Amino acid sequence: MTGDVTGGMAEGKNGEGQDNAAASAHLGILMLCHTALHRAEDVARFWAAAGCPVVIHVDKSVPDRSFNAFRQALRHLPGVRFSRRYRCEWGMWSLVAAMQSAAEEMLEAFPDVGHVYAISGSCLPLRPAAELIAMLATQTGTDYIESVTTADTPWTVGGLSDERFSLYFPFSWQRTRWLFDSFVTLQRRWKVARKMPAPLTPHLGSQWWCLTRKTLSAILNDPQRAEYDAYFRRVWIPDESYFQTLARKHATRIESRSLTLSKFDYLGKPHVFYDDHLQLLRRSDCFMARKIWPRADRLYAYFLSDQPGSAVRADPQPGKINRHFTRATEQRQMGRPGLYMQSRLPREHWERGKTAAPYSVFTGFDEVFEGFPGWLAQATGLRVHGHLFAPEKAHFAGDAPVYNGGLSQSAALRDYNQQQFLASLIWATRGERQCFQYAARDNHTAPLNWFMASDQNAHISVITGAWALPLFRGTQPAADIRSHAAWLQKREAAHLEILRSNWARARVRIWTMAEFLEAPYDALDSVLVEFASQIQTRPLTPPKLRPLAGFGAFVEELRDAGLPPFLLGDYPVSHDPSPAPTSTYFLK
Known part of the structure; x- marks a missing residue:
C-alpha cells in the first residue's frame, strides 16, 4: 500500500462536498511505539474502549517476537490497525515516513474520523476520552498543532535553528556524530544555502499534533508532495517541521498549541513523569501527557481507569503548572543559593549564590x-x-x-x-x-x-x-x-x-x-x-x-x-585620641 494510493482513497471518501459534521465528532489515534509495548497496549485499549480507532506504528528495530506478541494481544479489537513499519531514528526522515504511513492507513480505513491525534507510546491520557471527543466536536475546523517561525520564537534549545532548513543532513546525529558535525562545518565553509520549495515558510513545533481530516488529507495529497518530501528528507529533525510547515499551507484555522503536555529541561531533554507527579498532572487539565515512566503503575492505574467526567471542565492549562517546571529547571541548572552539588562544584560561577543568607x-x-x-x-x-x-x-x-x-x-x-x-x-x-x-x-x-x-x-x-x-x-x-x-x-x-x-x-x-x-x-x-x-x-x-x-x-x-x-591613616603621634564614651547611646 503506497502513500499515493491510500491518500487518493482517503480524499475520495472525504470530498469537500460531503457532509462531515457528524463524522468530525470522531477521533482517530496515531500511536508511534518503540519501547514499553505493554504500556502502549494499555493505552490502545483505553482509546478502543472509547470507540476511537487506533493505528499503531511499531519501530522496525523492535524484535519480531515482541511485535508479534503485541499485535496478537490487540487482535480482537476491531478498531486497532497496524501500519507499515519503519526503522525510526531520532532526527531523521524515517519518523515522518512512519507518521505518513499511519495517517494514510487511518484515513483509508476509517472514513468517519474527523480529527487525527498523533501520540507516542509513552503518552498517557489524563482525562476521559469523551471530554476530548466532545471538545473536538465543537471545533470541527480547528487544527491543534504547535507551529512557530524560527525568526520570531527561540523554539529550539541547544541546536540548529535556521540552518536545519538551509543545509543538508544526510548523516545521523546520534550514530555518526563526527560525520554530522564535519559535514555541517563543510557546508558552512562552502556557504550552502538550500531554498525551501515555494510557497512554504519554515515552521517548527511539537510532533504531537491533532489535525482535522481535511488538513491531514490535503497534506498527504498535495500535488507537490514529492517535491516537499524530497526537500524535508534532508532537513534536520523533520518531524518537528514537516507537518508544522505544511499545516500552515492547508489549514483553515490553527491553534498553535499541542494538546499533549510535554515539558523539557534547559538541555532540551523531556521531563519524565513519575508516580509522585499524579496531582501535578491532574491540575494541568491537559488531555495527554508525555513522557510517562513505564513503571509508573499508579499513574497508569489512575488515568486509564473509568474517571468520572464533569459537566464543566477547564480547557487544557499547562501554564498552571509551568512554575513547578521553571523552578525545577532553575534548581537543576543553578541550584539553591548556598547549596553546592557534586556535578556543579567544579564549575566556577555556576552557583546561584555563593552563600545561603546574609x-x-x-x-x-x-x-x-x-x-x-x-x-x-x-x-x-x-x-x-x-x-x-x-x-x-x-x-x-x-x-x-x-x-x-x-x-x-x-x-x-x-x-x-x-x-x-x-x-x-x-x-x-x-x-x-x-x-x-x-x-x-x-x-x-x-x-x-x-x-x-x-x-x-x-x-x-x-x-x-x-x-x-x-x-x-x-x-x-x-x-x-x-x-x-x-x-x-x-x-x-x-x-x-x-x-x-x-x-x-x-x-x-x-x-x-x-x-x-x-x-x-x-x-x-x-x-x-x-x-x-x-x-x-x-x-x-x-x-x-x-x-x-x-x-x-x-x-x-x-x-x-x-x-x-x-x-x-593619619594617626596622631604627639597624643593619643581619647574619645569620651558615654554611659549609654541610642541607635539612630
Missing part, C-alpha cells in the same frame, strides 16, 4: 573594643563567633568543638577548603544571621577573600591598621615586632585591594584606625543599623574602648624603624 564580617573591632563579640551578641541576640579562621582552630560561638552541619573546629579540616567551610556554615544556620571576626593574622587566603568580596550576602566592616594594637600590647622584641607588623600590613593591604576591586559585590565599609577613632561610636552606629530589627534594648550600653595611652609613640617607633604604618 552574614557579617568584622575586622579590627575586637582589637579596638574590649569584649566586642560578647557585646554584639548581647546587644543584637545574634550568633557572634570569634575568629573562625584563627591559626589554631575555628572559634565558634560558645567555643563549641562541633557546630551546625557537623563542622569541626579543626584548623586542618577547615583549611582544606575554606570557601566551602564558610558556605556550609551559612547554609547550616540559614534563618539565623552569623557574625564573625576576621583579622590579618588569621589563616585566610586570596581565594577566601575573593569568595567573600564577590558574595552579595557578605557585609564586611574593616578598621584598617587595627592589627597594630595587639603588637603594641605585646612583649615581643622590637625587631620581631617590626617584622611581624610588616607581614600583617602586607596581608591586610592585599585583602583591601580585593575588597576595593570592581568585582566586589559585598557590602563593604572601610575606616582607617585614625578615622574610626575620631568618632568610634558614630561609626559603630552605622554598622549596627543593619541589625536594627534585632537590637534587644534601647538605649544601649556602648562597648568599652581598649586603652590607647602610648600607642602614638609606638606608631612613631615603627616609622623610625623604617616601616611606615600607612594603613593606620
Whole structure:
C-alpha cells in the first residue's frame, strides 16, 4: 500500500462536498511505539474502549517476537490497525515516513474520523476520552498543532535553528556524530544555502499534533508532495517541521498549541513523569501527557481507569503548572543559593549564590573594643563567633568543638577548603544571621577573600591598621615586632585591594584606625543599623574602648624603624585620641 494510493482513497471518501459534521465528532489515534509495548497496549485499549480507532506504528528495530506478541494481544479489537513499519531514528526522515504511513492507513480505513491525534507510546491520557471527543466536536475546523517561525520564537534549545532548513543532513546525529558535525562545518565553509520549495515558510513545533481530516488529507495529497518530501528528507529533525510547515499551507484555522503536555529541561531533554507527579498532572487539565515512566503503575492505574467526567471542565492549562517546571529547571541548572552539588562544584560561577543568607564580617573591632563579640551578641541576640579562621582552630560561638552541619573546629579540616567551610556554615544556620571576626593574622587566603568580596550576602566592616594594637600590647622584641607588623600590613593591604576591586559585590565599609577613632561610636552606629530589627534594648550600653595611652609613640617607633604604618591613616603621634564614651547611646 503506497502513500499515493491510500491518500487518493482517503480524499475520495472525504470530498469537500460531503457532509462531515457528524463524522468530525470522531477521533482517530496515531500511536508511534518503540519501547514499553505493554504500556502502549494499555493505552490502545483505553482509546478502543472509547470507540476511537487506533493505528499503531511499531519501530522496525523492535524484535519480531515482541511485535508479534503485541499485535496478537490487540487482535480482537476491531478498531486497532497496524501500519507499515519503519526503522525510526531520532532526527531523521524515517519518523515522518512512519507518521505518513499511519495517517494514510487511518484515513483509508476509517472514513468517519474527523480529527487525527498523533501520540507516542509513552503518552498517557489524563482525562476521559469523551471530554476530548466532545471538545473536538465543537471545533470541527480547528487544527491543534504547535507551529512557530524560527525568526520570531527561540523554539529550539541547544541546536540548529535556521540552518536545519538551509543545509543538508544526510548523516545521523546520534550514530555518526563526527560525520554530522564535519559535514555541517563543510557546508558552512562552502556557504550552502538550500531554498525551501515555494510557497512554504519554515515552521517548527511539537510532533504531537491533532489535525482535522481535511488538513491531514490535503497534506498527504498535495500535488507537490514529492517535491516537499524530497526537500524535508534532508532537513534536520523533520518531524518537528514537516507537518508544522505544511499545516500552515492547508489549514483553515490553527491553534498553535499541542494538546499533549510535554515539558523539557534547559538541555532540551523531556521531563519524565513519575508516580509522585499524579496531582501535578491532574491540575494541568491537559488531555495527554508525555513522557510517562513505564513503571509508573499508579499513574497508569489512575488515568486509564473509568474517571468520572464533569459537566464543566477547564480547557487544557499547562501554564498552571509551568512554575513547578521553571523552578525545577532553575534548581537543576543553578541550584539553591548556598547549596553546592557534586556535578556543579567544579564549575566556577555556576552557583546561584555563593552563600545561603546574609552574614557579617568584622575586622579590627575586637582589637579596638574590649569584649566586642560578647557585646554584639548581647546587644543584637545574634550568633557572634570569634575568629573562625584563627591559626589554631575555628572559634565558634560558645567555643563549641562541633557546630551546625557537623563542622569541626579543626584548623586542618577547615583549611582544606575554606570557601566551602564558610558556605556550609551559612547554609547550616540559614534563618539565623552569623557574625564573625576576621583579622590579618588569621589563616585566610586570596581565594577566601575573593569568595567573600564577590558574595552579595557578605557585609564586611574593616578598621584598617587595627592589627597594630595587639603588637603594641605585646612583649615581643622590637625587631620581631617590626617584622611581624610588616607581614600583617602586607596581608591586610592585599585583602583591601580585593575588597576595593570592581568585582566586589559585598557590602563593604572601610575606616582607617585614625578615622574610626575620631568618632568610634558614630561609626559603630552605622554598622549596627543593619541589625536594627534585632537590637534587644534601647538605649544601649556602648562597648568599652581598649586603652590607647602610648600607642602614638609606638606608631612613631615603627616609622623610625623604617616601616611606615600607612594603613593606620593619619594617626596622631604627639597624643593619643581619647574619645569620651558615654554611659549609654541610642541607635539612630
